[in-house]
Amino acid sequence: MRTSLLTSGRTATALTMLAMASTVALPYRANAETVLRIGMTAADIPRTLGQPDQGFEGNRFTGLTMYDALTMWDLSSATKASVVIPGLATDWKVDEADKTKWTFKLRPGVTFHDGTPFNADAVVWNVDKVLNKEAPQFDASQVGVTASRMPTLVSAKKIDDMTVELTTKEPDSFLPINLTNLFMVSPSKWQVLYERAEGADAKAKSQAAWAAFAKDAAGTGPWKMAKFTPRERLELVKNDAYWDKARVPKTDRMVLLPMPEANARTAALLSGQVDWIEAPAPDAVKEITARGFKIEKNEQPHVWPWQFSRIEGSPWNDIRVRKAANLCIDREGLRDGLLAGLMVPATGTFEPGHPWRGHPNFQIKYDLPAAQKLMKEAGFGPDKKLSVKVQTSASGSGQMLPLPMNEYLQQALAECYFDVKLDVIEWNTLFTNWRRGVKDPSANGSNATNVTYAAMDPFFALVRFLQSSMAPPVSNNWGYINNPKFDELVKKARTTFNAEERDKALADLNAASIDDAAFLYVAHDVGPRALSPKVKGFVQPKSWFVDFSPVSIAP
Amino acid sequence: MLVYIARRLVYVIPIVVSVALVCFMLVHITPGDPLVAVLPADASQELAAQLRAAYGFDRPLPVQFGLWLWKALHGDLGNSIATGRPVLSEVLRAVGNTVTLAIAAAIIGFSFGLLFGLLAGYFRDSWIDKVSTSIAIAGVSVPHYWLGMVLVIIFSVQLNWLPAVGAGPGGSGQWGWDWAHLKYLVLPAITTSVIPMGIVTRTVRALTGDILSQDFVEALRAKGLRETQVFRHVLKNAAPTALAVMGLQLGYMLGGSILIETVFSWPGSGLLLNSAIFQRDLPLLQGTILVLALFFVFLNLVVDIAQAAIDPRIKRA
Numbered sequence: 095m096r097t098s099l100l101t102s103g104r105t106a107t108a109l110t111m112l113a114m115a116s117t118v119a120l121p122y123r124a125n126a127e128t129v130l131r132i133g134m135t136a137a138d139i140p141r142t143l144g145q146p147d148q149g150f151e152g153n154r155f156t157g158l159t160m161y162d163a164l165t166m167w168d169l170s171s172a173t174k175a176s177v178v179i180p181g182l183a184t185d186w187k188v189d190e191a192d193k194t195k196w197t198f199k200l201r202p203g204v205t206f207h208d209g210t211p212f213n214a215d216a217v218v219w220n221v222d223k224v225l226n227k228e229a230p231q232f233d234a235s236q237v238g239v240t241a242s243r244m245p246t247l248v249s250a251k252k253i254d255d256m257t258v259e260l261t262t263k264e265p266d267s268f269l270p271i272n273l274t275n276l277f278m279v280s281p282s283k284w285q286v287l288y289e290r291a292e293g294a295d296a297k298a299k300s301q302a303a304w305a306a307f308a309k310d311a312a313g314t315g316p317w318k319m320a321k322f323t324p325r326e327r328l329e330l331v332k333n334d335a336y337w338d339k340a341r342v343p344k345t346d347r348m349v350l351l352p353m354p355e356a357n358a359r360t361a362a363l364l365s366g367q368v369d370w371i372e373a374p375a376p377d378a379v380k381e382i383t384a385r386g387f388k389i390e391k392n393e394q395p396h397v398w399p400w401q402f403s404r405i406e407g408s409p410w411n412d413i414r415v416r417k418a419a420n421l422c423i424d425r426e427g428l429r430d431g432l433l434a435g436l437m438v439p440a441t442g443t444f445e446p447g448h449p450w451r452g453h454p455n456f457q458i459k460y461d462l463p464a465a466q467k468l469m470k471e472a473g474f475g476p477d478k479k480l481s482v483k484v485q486t487s488a489s490g491s492g493q494m495l496p497l498p499m500n501e502y503l504q505q506a507l508a509e510c511y512f513d514v515k516l517d518v519i520e521w522n523t524l525f526t527n528w529r530r531g532v533k534d535p536s537a538n539g540s541n542a543t544n545v546t547y548a549a550m551d552p553f554f555a556l557v558r559f560l561q562s563s564m565a566p567p568v569s570n571n572w573g574y575i576n577n578p579k580f581d582e583l584v585k586k587a588r589t590t591f592n593a594e595e596r597d598k599a600l601a602d603l604n605a606a607s608i609d610d611a612a613f614l615y616v617a618h619d620v621g622p623r624a625l626s627p628k629v630k631g632f633v634q635p636k637s638w639f640v641d642f643s644p645v646s647i648a649p
Numbered sequence: 650m651l652v653y654i655a656r657r658l659v660y661v662i663p664i665v666v667s668v669a670l671v672c673f674m675l676v677h678i679t680p681g682d683p684l685v686a687v688l689p690a691d692a693s694q695e696l697a698a699q700l701r702a703a704y705g706f707d708r709p710l711p712v713q714f715g716l717w718l719w720k721a722l723h724g725d726l727g728n729s730i731a732t733g734r735p736v737l738s739e740v741l742r743a744v745g746n747t748v749t750l751a752i753a754a755a756i757i758g759f760s761f762g763l764l765f766g767l768l769a770g771y772f773r774d775s776w777i778d779k780v781s782t783s784i785a786i787a788g789v790s791v792p793h794y795w796l797g798m799v800l801v802i803i804f805s806v807q808l809n810w811l812p813a814v815g816a817g818p819g820g821s822g823q824w825g826w827d828w829a830h831l832k833y834l835v836l837p838a839i840t841t842s843v844i845p846m847g848i849v850t851r852t853v854r855a856l857t858g859d860i861l862s863q864d865f866v867e868a869l870r871a872k873g874l875r876e877t878q879v880f881r882h883v884l885k886n887a888a889p890t891a892l893a894v895m896g897l898q899l900g901y902m903l904g905g906s907i908l909i910e911t912v913f914s915w916p917g918s919g920l921l922l923n924s925a926i927f928q929r930d931l932p933l934l935q936g937t938i939l940v941l942a943l944f945f946v947f948l949n950l951v952v953d954i955a956q957a958a959i960d961p962r963i964k965r966a
Contacts, residue, residue, distance in 0.1 A: 133814075137924035138732065147731055147928075234703040235733050238688035241696055305733055324734060324742070325924070326820040326916045353814060354923070355911045357798055361813035362914075365805040522929055567694040 127346045128647045130629070133362050133371040137354040139328045142319065143308040144279040145224070145236040149491055150548060150638035151372070152239075153275070155350050158639055159330055160207075161277035161313035164198055164217070165270045167550075169633070169641040172392055175448045176637040178271050182212060182278055182314065186270055188591045193265035200256040204337045206280035207312040207319075214252040219281040221250035221260070230296055231284060233304050244272035245553065265589050267596045271551045280312035316341050316643050317348060327351050344631060344646040360624070363387065369626040369647065376434050376495075382624045391620035392634040393438040393445060395549040398494055400484055400503075400614035401559065403532040403541040403573040409480055410541060410573075414472040416611035420458045421465035422510035423616060428502055432495065436622050440615040442608040443549050443556060448636075449597045450552070452605030458615055465510045479513040485537065486544035490521030493546055494619060500544060503616070531566030532573050542614070543572055548638060552600050557584050560607055579606055653957055657950055664946055669721065672938040673714050676931050683931045684730065704730065717935065726936035731928045736936035739921065744903075744940060746821045747910070747917030750841060751902035753834050758842030759895055762849025766891075769850065770857020781850060788847025794908035797840040801912070804836060811835050814914035821916050837913040841906060845898035852894045856887040889960045896952030900945045 134155060136148050144161055146152030158166075166181035168174075182201050189195040204212040222229035224240040225248065241247075246262040247269065253259055262269055287306040293299035311319045314337070317330035328350040332343035351368060353359040356375040363371045364385060374382055379389055400419075402410035410416055425439030441458040444451040474480045486496045497518060504514040517540050519527075527536040528545045537543070547570075549555035558564045560580040564571040583606060587599035607613070625632060631644040684700050701707045705716070720727060726736035762785075769781035805813035817823060817830040824830055860866065860883045869879050905919030914920070918941055925933040 137920065137927060141732060143733075234700055235730070238684065238696065238700055242688075301728070301733065305735075308733065323820040323822045324732065324739070325921070326816065326822070351815070351914070353914050354927075355914070358801070358814050358912055358914055361798075361801045361806050362815075365801075365809055365813045367805075367812055367814060 126649075128344075129347045129349060130345045130370065130642070130645060130647055131349045131351065131368040133351050133353040133359040133368045135354060135356075135359070135372045136352045138325050138352055139322070139350060141308060142311050142322060142328065143233075143236070143304055144220075144277045144311070144313065145240050147239060150550070154639050156328065157277055158315065159317040159348070159642060160311055160315040160319060161279065162204075162315050163276050163278065164200075164273045166274055167635075167637055167639055169635045169637055169639055171635060172633050174636075176395075176635045176639075177449065178274060181274075182217075183273075188265075188267075193589065193591065194262045196260045196262070196269060197253065198258050198260060200258065201337060202256060204314050205335065206283065206314050207333065208280050208283045210280055210282040212278065212314055213255050214258045215255075216278060216281050217258045218250045218252050220276060220278050221247070223279075224276070225249065230288065230300055231281070231303075233300065235304075240276060243275035243551075243554075244269070247272070247276075265591075267588055267591045268552050268557075272553065274551075278314060279307070283307065283310075283312040316343050320347065325352065341641065341643040343643045345642070348642060363624055363626070366626075369629055370623060372623050374622060374624040376436055376622075379434055379436075379622075379624075386627050388625045388627065388629075389622055390625060390632060390634045391436065391622040393636050394619045394621045394638055395444075395555065395636065396492060396546060396619040396621075396638070397440055397443055397549055397555075397613075397615065398437075398492075398499070398544075398546045398617040398619065399440070400542040400544055400616070401572050402613065403537075404575050405532055405573070408532075408541050408573070409482055412472050413611060414468040415474075415480065416614070417456065418465040418468040418472070418510050419507060419512065419614045420456075420611050421461045421468070422512075423503060423506050423614070424460040425616065426460065428499065428617065432498055432502055433617075436620055437494070437617040438620055440618050442604060442615055443613075444604050445618070450555070450600040450604050452601030452603075452608075454605040454608035456609045456611060458608065458611075462509060469511045474511040476511060479508075479511050481513045481515070482507075482542060483515040483517055483538075483540040484542040484544055485517045485519060485524055485527065485540040487521040487524045488518055490524065490546075492548070492619065493521070493544075494617065496544060499616070503614075528570060528572055529566060531571075534566070545572075546619075550638060552587060556600065556603055556607065557588075560584065560603065560612065575612060577606075577610065577612075580610075580612075650957065654954055657953055661946055661950060665943060668942040668946065669718055669939055670714070672935055672942060673717060676934045676938070677710060677713075679929075683929055717932075721936075721939065726939070727932040729925075729930050729933040731924075731930045731933070736932050739933060740918070740937050740940045742821075743905070743916060743918045743921040743937070744944070746816055746915065747903060747905040747919065749821075749824070750834065750837055750910075750915060750917055751899065751905075753838035754841035754902055755845065755895075755899050757838055758845035758898070759849055761842075762846040762895075763853055763891070765846075765850040766853025767857055769854040770861065773858050773861075778854070781854065785847040785850035785854070788843040788850070790847075791843060793840050793843060793906070794912050796843060797836065797909055797912040800836045800840060816914075816916050837909055837915050840909050840913075841902055845895070845902065848898060849891070849895060853887060853891055856890055857883060860886045885959075889956045892959070893952055893956060896948060896955075900948045903944055903948065904941045 134151065136151055140146040140148040140152030140156045142156045146156045162182045164181055164183035165178050167176045168179045169176060182204060183198040184201050185199040187197055200214060206212060219231060223231045223233055224237045226232055246264055246266040247260060248263050249261045251259045284303055284307050288299060288303035291299045291302035291306065293302050309322050316333050316336045318333045320331040321329040330348045332346055334342060336342045353362060356373060359371040360375045360378045362368045383389060402416060404411060429435060429437045429439060442454065486500050487493060488497050500516050504516060507514050517538050524545060527534060528543060530536060558569040559571055560575055561584045562576040562581055565574045583599060583603040587596055587603055590596040590599050628648045630646045630648055633644065634640060683706055684704065688697055688700055705713060728735055729739060765781035765784055769778040772778050801813045804811045812833050815833055817833050866879060869882060905917045907919040907923045910917045910919035911923050918937060922937050925937060
């Protein structure tokens with residue numbers, strides 16, 4: 095009895111202490127900082143000074159988080175196409191008399207992270223940082239990733255505090271789309287750093303100011319820079335004063351960690367070191383899902399193609415051959431087998447549901463008899479195979495699994511009387527040849543190239559490949575496509591300033607390219623990422639980008 | 650001794666210049682555009698030319714080399730193309746992290762290597778020798794990146810005892826010598842240590858066996874020296890060669906391992922090289938290779954001097 099009393103007394107004391115502890119702990123728990131830790135595929139933190147490097151992964155993590163642009167992508171839906179919406183500009187229109195001049199109305203009440211106001215002066219300053227060589231803030235290292243994505247913009251002029259005029263070198267209806275790539279940084283913050291910077295001349299001081307800015311950045315975005323360790327981690331905290339209250343982050347802190355090795359990322363996720371990883375190792379997907387983690391994926395504006403040579407003597411000049419190749423590939427088989435579901439079969443640059451898809455007559459699908467028939471009509475058969483050579487790489491950004499995928503194509507096309515030779519070269523060499531074109535000796539006699547591309551905006555997705563004037567060395571019309579219909583449609587799209595009509599013109603261009611079987615369209619990447627079950631509220635849009643604001647972490 | 654050191658220092662000068670030239674040429678003959686990090690393939694030709702001029706890549710190679718070498722001699726390795734940060738600070742930070750990893754791996758690898766080597770040498774052809782030799786062979790044969798992955802799967806993913814990646818809870822910038830940080834070092838250090846451990850074991854085993862079979866050992870025993878005193882003589886005779894081997898191994902480890910540092914996301918010189926290679930960041934690549942090569946040259950110098958100090962015959966030679 096005594097023991098029992100003693101025991102019950104101890105139990106009561108323990109319970110009382112536990113209750114007290116809980117009372118003390120509860121408010122702490124309620125206020126505990128929530129942290130989202132992400133393992134990126136990048137080997138380094140993308141540049142933080144406003145114009146990130148490392149392609150669209152850079153924009154995803156250090157662009158759209160800390161900065162805004164005049165226009166931005168709608169990333170709120172997993173099912174609808176991601177389209178351009180107002181950002182730091184609320185409204186824009188082209189001058190009816192002079193179609194090279196645009197007026198942008200700016201969003202009032204927006205401040206940079208350093209507390210200074212966003213206004214027309216800031217827009218002009220940010221345009222000058224990449225386009226005006228005489229401006230103190232001009233930075234050559236930011237020009238490449240910016241100017242190439244808005245190739246027609248030449249200058250900006252302040253009309254009043256909340257209005258700017260942008261000028262293009264030729265009429266260009268794509269400008270509002272291209273402006274999603276120009277991020278606005280705080281001129282005042284930079285100026286303070288410039289005045290403190292040391293350097294032999296103005297250029298050296300400017301470089302030092304940008305280097306300092308990269309460590310202590312200020313934009314207008316939903317996340318603010320908190321701590322930066324080069325090559326290791328970037329910590330961002332939520333911007334409570336963000337202008338779009340619906341997009342104030344639901345997580346207090348986001349930690350970005352570069353993890354270039356897929357197995358290392360996967361291990362970090364499975365061991366609980368991070369809550370989210372980009373591009374998990376494909377062969378670990380089963381293990382990841384079996385342990386209760388989620389795989390998120392969606393069709394991305396990305397195309398895995400063969401781009402054909404169209405110079406004299408190319409076997410791809412016969413449209414029957416191009417169509418046969420497109421009908422000869424079992425894309426569903428590729429998806430379900432080799433890629434473990436991590437791709438969407440491509441039937442063109444844009445898929446049905448996208449505003450730029452259009453209504454092509456040629457349906458890209460797996461139809462072996464039709465493909466064989468076309469090849470026979472073109473003069474080939476089991477005893478007379480058509481020899482083609484394609485350049486590819488063993489790895490590379492966006493290339494997915496280039497070698498096994500090309501070997502799959504090689505086997506598939508053999509059924510349609512193609513004799514495919516693969517010329518596997520190093521990724522950067524392939525990429526460099528992409529600019530130099532099929533006539534360059536580095537093409538090594540190939541008549542197709544396998545470089546994947548982003549299809550976010552019309553110029554990147556269609557124009558640079560299909561317009562005849564984009565042939566090397568101007569841009570990426572690698573195979574020297576010269577189709578007057580494409581040129582006409584590009585011109586029409588570029589000079590149609592009503593957004594709906596412009597989209598229709600782009601849809602017509604896309605449909606025309608499918609009808610012409612301009613490329614061998616194979617796959618779209620799906621941007622797979624693996625998330626801890628604690629991660630809530632994430633929506634994966636049909637985009638290279640994601641919105642981290644609605645993401646929360648369950649305790 | 651001073652003359653010997655001075656002579657060795659003079660030898661270093663042509664080696665350093667040759668290293669600088671070779672690493673400059675090597676990175677410039679690699680295919681691809683050096684501006685790939687800041688210039689997308691879709692950039693216009695005009696823009697590409699403008700940036701090439703801005704970064705000085707439009708100048709003849711000998712001019713580029715001369716300018717780079719001149720700046721390097723003044724302690725300026727230029728700025729990274731990809732990040733804009735000074736190369737020297739990037740390299741020194743990374744080398745610091747690699748040194749931490751290399752020292753930890755050296756402590757593990759050399760301790761076990763010496764232990765297994767001496768045991769195997771002393772107890773030649775016994776089961777102790779067989780076990781030690783097997784461990785040594787496994788150490789040099791197992792691909793270390795594979796071992797790293799296996800260790801991560803066991804100790805991080807399955808047991809959750811140790812972190813899988815990184816250099817501390819707050820990154821290497823906040824490194825501390827407590828368990829919270831040291832646990833990040835355990836798996837990469839063990840993985841890095843297996844090859845040097847195997848090589849040191851095999852070297853010391855062979856040396857010990859060889860020395861024990863020499864006449865002077867018999868003479869020492871005949872004079873009535875205790876086995877510990879004989880052991881001291883064996884150690885002293887084995888030390889110069891073992892030291893040279895350990896010095897080389899330490900040099901390799903200080904050079905960083907691209908594979909191990911990538912597997913563990915350890916922010917050392919190997920990971921930096923990996924990043925510089927993939928981004929075609931020529932100034933960073935040149936700077937990193939140069940600093941690591943110099944490190945290796947000076948480490949060899951230190952080992953040579955240490956060997957001469959231990960064994961006067963080397964100095965005379």
